[in-house]
Amino acid sequence: MKEISNLMNFRPQIKVVDATLRDGGLVNDFYFSDKFVQDLYLANLRAGVDYMEFGYKASREMFDESQFGKWKFCKDEDIRAIVGDNNTDLKIAVMADVGRCDYKKDIIDRADSPIDLIRVATYINTIPAAIDMIEDAHAKGYETTCNIMALSNAREQDLEVALHLLGQSSVDTIYIVDSYGSFYPEQIARTAHTFLEICGQYGKEVGIHAHNNQQLAFANTIEVVGDGVNFLDATYNGMGRGCGNCMMELLLGFLKNPKYNIYPVIQFIEKHMTKLKEEGVIWGYDFPYMLTGILNQHPRSAIQFMKNGRTDYTEFYKELLDRD
Amino acid sequence: MKEISNLMNFRPQIKVVDATLRDGGLVNDFYFSDKFVQDLYLANLRAGVDYMEFGYKASREMFDESQFGKWKFCKDEDIRAIVGDNNTDLKIAVMADVGRCDYKKDIIDRADSPIDLIRVATYINTIPAAIDMIEDAHAKGYETTCNIMALSNAREQDLEVALHLLGQSSVDTIYIVDSYGSFYPEQIARTAHTFLEICGQYGKEVGIHAHNNQQLAFANTIEVVGDGVNFLDATYNGMGRGCGNCMMELLLGFLKNPKYNIYPVIQFIEKHMTKLKEEGVIWGYDFPYMLTGILNQHPRSAIQFMKNGRTDYTEFYKELLDRD
Numbered sequence: 001m002k003e004i005s006n007l008m009n010f011r012p013q014i015k016v017v018d019a020t021l022r023d024g025g026l027v028n029d030f031y032f033s034d035k036f037v038q039d040l041y042l043a044n045l046r047a048g049v050d051y052m053e054f055g056y057k058a059s060r061e062m063f064d065e066s067q068f069g070k071w072k073f074c075k076d077e078d079i080r081a082i083v084g085d086n087n088t089d090l091k092i093a094v095m096a097d098v099g100r101c102d103y104k105k106d107i108i109d110r111a112d113s114p115i116d117l118i119r120v121a122t123y124i125n126t127i128p129a130a131i132d133m134i135e136d137a138h139a140k141g142y143e144t145t146c147n148i149m150a151l152s153n154a155r156e157q158d159l160e161v162a163l164h165l166l167g168q169s170s171v172d173t174i175y176i177v178d179s180y181g182s183f184y185p186e187q188i189a190r191t192a193h194t195f196l197e198i199c200g201q202y203g204k205e206v207g208i209h210a211h212n213n214q215q216l217a218f219a220n221t222i223e224v225v226g227d228g229v230n231f232l233d234a235t236y237n238g239m240g241r242g243c244g245n246c247m248m249e250l251l252l253g254f255l256k257n258p259k260y261n262i263y264p265v266i267q268f269i270e271k272h273m274t275k276l277k278e279e280g281v282i283w284g285y286d287f288p289y290m291l292t293g294i295l296n297q298h299p300r301s302a303i304q305f306m307k308n309g310r311t312d313y314t315e316f317y318k319e320l321l322d323r324d
Numbered sequence: 325m326k327e328i329s330n331l332m333n334f335r336p337q338i339k340v341v342d343a344t345l346r347d348g349g350l351v352n353d354f355y356f357s358d359k360f361v362q363d364l365y366l367a368n369l370r371a372g373v374d375y376m377e378f379g380y381k382a383s384r385e386m387f388d389e390s391q392f393g394k395w396k397f398c399k400d401e402d403i404r405a406i407v408g409d410n411n412t413d414l415k416i417a418v419m420a421d422v423g424r425c426d427y428k429k430d431i432i433d434r435a436d437s438p439i440d441l442i443r444v445a446t447y448i449n450t451i452p453a454a455i456d457m458i459e460d461a462h463a464k465g466y467e468t469t470c471n472i473m474a475l476s477n478a479r480e481q482d483l484e485v486a487l488h489l490l491g492q493s494s495v496d497t498i499y500i501v502d503s504y505g506s507f508y509p510e511q512i513a514r515t516a517h518t519f520l521e522i523c524g525q526y527g528k529e530v531g532i533h534a535h536n537n538q539q540l541a542f543a544n545t546i547e548v549v550g551d552g553v554n555f556l557d558a559t560y561n562g563m564g565r566g567c568g569n570c571m572m573e574l575l576l577g578f579l580k581n582p583k584y585n586i587y588p589v590i591q592f593i594e595k596h597m598t599k600l601k602e603e604g605v606i607w608g609y610d611f612p613y614m615l616t617g618i619l620n621q622h623p624r625s626a627i628q629f630m631k632n633g634r635t636d637y638t639e640f641y642k643e644l645l646d647r648d
Contacts, residue, residue, distance in 0.1 A: 007510055187329055219543030253618040270637040294577040313594040
C-alpha cells in the first residue's frame with residue numbers, strides 16, 4: 001500500500017503534459033481552429049500545466065500537407081503564431097515518430113525554435129533509431145523523451161534491454177505508453193517498477209501515457225504516480241485516438257500541488273470541447289474499444305467498427321477472437 | 325504490490341452481483357419491459373453471474389405504485405413470473421432501505437419466496453435499524469448483506485464501531501458503498517483494509533459497490549479484489565444512478581474464473597442496452613458527475629444539471645464550491 005502522504009501532499013517533481021492537440025489530432029486529422037489552439041494554450045498556462053504538446057513533426061515527404069491540419073507537421077512558424085516567444089513557464093513539446101519524421105531537416109536548433117521538448121515515439125524494436133533521433137535533438141539543445149508504445153505487447157526481457165540502451169543515451173525521460181489500454185493497475189505498477197528501477201540507475205525520469213479502453217487511463221496514471229512516475233500525460237475531456245486518454249480534469253482534480261488549477265480546464269471544456277462533440281468529432285470510452293483493450297489489440301478495428309456505424313458487438317467480438 | 329497470481333489465477337470465493345435492475349432502475353424509475361428482465365435473467369445465468377438484484381422492496385405506503393415500475397417494489401409474484409422456481413445457481417436478491425421498507429410485512433419467509441438474499445442499505449448513523457432488518461430477514465431464512473452507503477463521508481471511528489456492531493449481528497456480508505464515486509484506489513484500499521480486518525474477526529464477507537464519477541468504479545473494484553473483497557457489484561453497461569456503476573463487461577473481462585462468460589453480456593448489451601440509450605435513458609460518466617465526485621458530494625445536483633440540459637460547467641462548479 002502506498003503512503004497516505006502521497007494523497008494529501010504533493011511531489012513537486014511531477015509534471016503534467018497536455019497532449020490534447022497531438023493525441024486528439026488523431027481524431028480530427030489535426031484540424032483545430034486557431035482560436036481553439038490559442039485558448040488551449042491560455043488554459044494550460046492558467047491551469048499550471050507544465051508542457052503543451054502541439055502535435056507531430058510528421059514528414060512532409062511521407063504525408064500530404066493538404067490532407068491534414070497544420071498540427072500534424074508543427075512548423076515552428078505555426079507554433080510561434082500561437083505562443084509568440086512563449087516567455088512563460090509552460091514548455092512546448094512536439095512528437096516525432098521513428099520512421100515518419102525528417103528530423104535532421106525539420107527539427108532546427110532549439111535556440112531558433114519555440115519548441116522545448118522533442119518526444120520521440122517508438123516501438124520496442126526500433127530503439128536504436130529512436131536513440132539516433134534523441135541524440136540529434138539533444139545535440140540541438142532540446143529536452144527529450146522516449147515514448148515506448150504498445151508496451152503491453154513487449155516482452156520484459158526486451159524491455160529491460162531497451163531501458164538500459166536508453167539509460168545510456170542522452171534522453172531525459174522514458175515513457176510507459178499503454179497504446180492499447182490493456183494494462184490493469186497491478187500490471188502497470190509492475191511495469192513502472194521495472195522502469196523506475198532501471199531508469200533510476202541512469203538518472204532518467206519516467207512518464208506515463210495511458211489509454212482509456214477499460215476506463216483505466218486515469219486509474220493507471222495515479223497508480224504509478226504513487227510509485228514515483230513524474231511525467232503525466234493527459235488531454236482535455238480525454239480527447240485522443242479511439243477511447244482517448246487520461247482526462248486532464250480528473251488528473252488536476254487529483255493532484256494536490258497548489259500550482260495546478262482546475263478552473264481554466266473547466267472553462268475550456270465548456271467553451272470548446274462540448275462544441276467539438278456537437279460538431280460530430282467522436283472520441284471517448286465505448287464498447288468496441290473495451291473489447292480491443294481486453295484482448296490487448298490495436299484499436300484500429302474498433303475505430304473502423306465505430307466509423308461504419310456498426311452495433312453488432314457479438315459479431316465484432318468473434319472477429320477479434322479470430323487471430324490465427 | 326499485490327501478488328501476480330491474483331491476476332493470472334482466480335479466487336473461487338468471489339461472487340458477482342448484477343445490480344442492473346436496482347441501480348439502473350434509479351435512472352428510469354424502474355420501468356423495464358418484461359422482455360428486458362427475462363433476457364437479463366437468462367444472460368446472467370449464462371454468464372455465470374452469482375446474484376441478480378431485481379430492485380427494491382420499497383414501502384407501498386411511502387411510495388405510490390402508479391409512479392414507478394414494478395421493480396421498485398419487487399413483489400414476490402412479479403419475480404416469480406420471471407424466474408419460476410429458479411432451479412438454477414443464480415441467486416435472487418432485493419434491496420431494502422432502512423426507513424423505506426415495510427420489511428416485517430412485505431418480506432415473507434424465504435421458504436415461500438423466490439428471493440435468496442436481502443440487501444439492507446443504510447447510512448452509518450442508522451446501523452441499529454439496519455441490524456433490526458437483518459435479524460428479521462435472517463430469522464426468515466434469508467442470506468443478508470448490509471450496504472453502508474456514502475462511506476466517503478463517514479468518519480473512521482464511526483465506521484469501526486459500525487463494523488463491530490454488524491460483526492456481532494447475523495449479517496453474512498458487509499458492503500463498502502462509494503455512493504459519491506469519490507474514493508481514489510488508494511483510499512478504497514485503506515477502507516477495504518479496515519473492513520477486512522474487522523469483518524474477518526467475525527467471519528463476515530466484504531463486498532464493494534462503486535460509482536463511476538471519476539471513472540474509477542471498475543478500478544476501485546479490482547483494487548479491493550486483490551485485497552480479499554469477495555462480493556462485487558456490477559451493472560450491464562454500468563447502468564446506474566447518474567454516472568453509473570462498475571461495468572459488468574469490464575468486470576467479467578477481468579475475472580479469470582472459467583465459470584464466468586462475457587459473451588452473453590455482450591449479446592445482452594447489443595440487444596437491449598443500445599436500444600435503451602437510443603430511447604433516451606441517460607446514464608454514464610459525464611462531466612457534472614465528475615465534479616460532484618471530486619468534491620465528495622451527493623450526485624443529485626449533477627443529475628438535476630443534466631436534466632435541465634445545462635452545459636455551463638463553470639457556473640455549476642461555483643455552485644458546488646459554495647457549501648457553507
